[in-house]
Amino acid sequence: MAFNVQEIRKDFPILQREVNGKPLVYLDNAATAQKPQAVIDCIVDYYSNYNANIHRGVHTLSQEATDAYEGARKKIQEHFNIQHSHEVILTAGTTHGINMIANGFNEFLKKGDEIIVSALEHHSNIVPWQMLCERTGAELKVIPIDEKGVLVLSEYEKLLSENTKLVFVNHISNALGTINPIAEIIKKAHEKDAAVLVDGAQACSHIKPDLQALDVDFYVTSAHKMCGPTGTGMLYGKEDWLNKLPPYQGGGEMIAEVTFEKTTYAGLPHKFEAGTPNIAGGIAFGAAIDYLNSIGFDEIEAYEHELLTYATEQLTLIEGLKIYGTGVDKTSVISFNIEGIHPYDIGTIVDKLGIAVRTGHHCAQPIMDYYKIPGTVRASFAFYNTKEEIDALVKAVKKAKSMLT
Numbered sequence: 304m305a306f307n308v309q310e311i312r313k314d315f316p317i318l319q320r321e322v323n324g325k326p327l328v329y330l331d332n333a334a335t336a337q338k339p340q341a342v343i344d345c346i347v348d349y350y351s352n353y354n355a356n357i358h359r360g361v362h363t364l365s366q367e368a369t370d371a372y373e374g375a376r377k378k379i380q381e382h383f384n385i386q387h388s389h390e391v392i393l394t395a396g397t398t399h400g401i402n403m404i405a406n407g408f409n410e411f412l413k414k415g416d417e418i419i420v421s422a423l424e425h426h427s428n429i430v431p432w433q434m435l436c437e438r439t440g441a442e443l444k445v446i447p448i449d450e451k452g453v454l455v456l457s458e459y460e461k462l463l464s465e466n467t468k469l470v471f472v473n474h475i476s477n478a479l480g481t482i483n484p485i486a487e488i489i490k491k492a493h494e495k496d497a498a499v500l501v502d503g504a505q506a507c508s509h510i511k512p513d514l515q516a517l518d519v520d521f522y523v524t525s526a527h528k529m530c531g532p533t534g535t536g537m538l539y540g541k542e543d544w545l546n547k548l549p550p551y552q553g554g555g556e557m558i559a560e561v562t563f564e565k566t567t568y569a570g571l572p573h574k575f576e577a578g579t580p581n582i583a584g585g586i587a588f589g590a591a592i593d594y595l596n597s598i599g600f601d602e603i604e605a606y607e608h609e610l611l612t613y614a615t616e617q618l619t620l621i622e623g624l625k626i627y628g629t630g631v632d633k634t635s636v637i638s639f640n641i642e643g644i645h646p647y648d649i650g651t652i653v654d655k656l657g658i659a660v661r662t663g664h665h666c667a668q669p670i671m672d673y674y675k676i677p678g679t680v681r682a683s684f685a686f687y688n689t690k691e692e693i694d695a696l697v698k699a700v701k702k703a704k705s706m707l708t
């Protein structure tokens with residue numbers, strides 16, 4: 304089917320909404336993507352027709368629910384070109400997955416070891432590693448960015464040493480849209496025998512990463528960024544690493560045998576899946592992947608690039624407007640400010656006109672510190688947005704500017 308945005312928009316009930324008496328113009332997709340009817344129906348279907356706990360029941364409902372949940376795991380495996388389905392850990396989301404790995408490395412790090420993160424990271428990919436360093440005595444090193452919001456790879460190479468044990472970098476910056484050269488970052492880390500975790504939260508709705516080709520050690524993402532439900536996501540880990548790491552939480556499901564003398568743990572993936580999971584969320588994660596693949600990531604990438612180019616052109620026509628994150632490799636996120644106006648004031652006014660953007664530091668305060676700004680206005684576009692919606696954004700920003708200056 305040729306890419307037809309008007310047809311696609313019919314799949315998203317929420318896009319018919321009005322906000323403050325105006326048509327909703329939803330441009331906060333980097334915070335969470337909207338949900339197509341197919342994902343909504345999947346959740347309703349589970350709770351209406353086969354709600355049961357999984358992996359434990361002998362009855363038909365439990366088997367149906369287990370088959371659907373494990374079927375979703377298989378879909379995730381195939382989507383990301385992962386070698387084994389047991390290398391797919393279903394999590395509560397990106398933050399949960401990152402903390403799972405940070406916890407696991409408690410026993411692997413010691414004083415003198417070094418962890419490298421990038422200056423582009425979301426707080427979820429900074430704070431857990433700071434906590435790990437506090438626990439182990441390891442030292443955190445930071446890959447700097449340049450004025451364009453692009454990682455300075457020459458500095459990364461200088462930071463790498465035989466003391467480097469772990470490298471953490473996001474695939475795409477949520478604040479600036481910068482796409483990082485993760486294949487090169489991974490290759491150079493592996494030359495020093497360092498493991499790499501990539502935070503893919505902002506990437507997986509725009510591109511389809513091939514995790515075996517990337518040879519990444521860990522990759523995390525959230526379903527809600529991929530038109531799936533909140534509270535579910537994926538941690539991919541090479542089985543050798545996942546077998547080395549201790550469980551994250553103790554409880555049901557993650558055990559092989561429990562005695563008061565000793566407990567033995569389940570194998571992968573259940574070692575990392577204690578307790579009753581977000582069953583509906585996991586199944587609907589699979590439905591979201593099916594939906595995105597039915598549109599096609601080549602089509603999504605091409606169309607979103609069109610939107611980014613158009614929005615960049617139109618916004619930069621506004622006098623006094625500065626865009627942050629001007630690298631060549633960018634996804635459809637535009638962070639900007641207008642000289643002399645606080646981003647929060649712009650966000651508040653455009654909301655009155657039905658337009659949803661995010662303002663503030665976007666959980667990436669180090670980036671704002673680098674630019675010496677309190678925050679930005681962030682407009683983030685998805686494949687269901689339109690050029691008419693960009694025109695509405697530009698008109699609203701101009702109105703806000705006229706009101707505030």
Ligand SMILES: Cc1ncc(COP(=O)(O)O)c(CN[C@@H](CS)C(=O)O)c1O
Nearest residue numbers: 333334396397398425427477504525666
């Ligand atoms: C790069 C990156 N890394 C981690 C996270 C956290 O994802 P969770 O699903 O909340 O665990 C996010 C979520 N960024 C949202 C909420 S702060 C944004 O508005 O940009 C992210 O963008």
